[in-house]
Amino acid sequence: MKKTSKMILLLLLCVVIAVIPLLMIQNSEFGGADGAAEELITEINPEYEPWFESLIELPGGETESLLFALQAALGAGVIGAGFGYFVGRKKGA
Template sequence: MNKSKSWMNVLIVLSVAALIVFPLIFVQNSDFGGADGAAEEAIAEVAPEYKPWSEPFIEPPGSETESLLFALQAALGAGIIGYGIGYYKGRAVKQDHSNEDSA
């Protein structure tokens, strides 16, 4: 791989990381709600004496941060699944080509 391409890849990864981290740090007090908040409210109505089993290690500054992290998790999972499908498809195509060459 070319050295300038390596630096370009590093720069792209750092830029994406900055786009993820900066909103987490600087955007606070947002109003977006999610399923977790709705579930918490429903549980409080049904069983007001219920106490959660655990607490989060880090409390995000706003609910849009939770949405961002959920979307990031979904994108990462989709990327891994897509990579796996592409890898096995490429391996099957390569195996087919090697079988054709040996015949």
């Protein structure tokens, strides 16, 4: 198996592993800073209306945690790849 096709297969597997829980777990609750801020705002000013609504309604509260973890993992991967590139370039020179 070629290295490129193996990488694409692994990336697709990662996407499937991330998407399946989003579709299968319903009505999960996980409190976070956004929910606490919303409660405090409505307590201070009950007439407050949000500027806009979410474009996509996620199936549960833990979905936000999953997306945040994926974002952190992607960022760590990009930073690690950048360091690896510069270290490899320095060793190659």
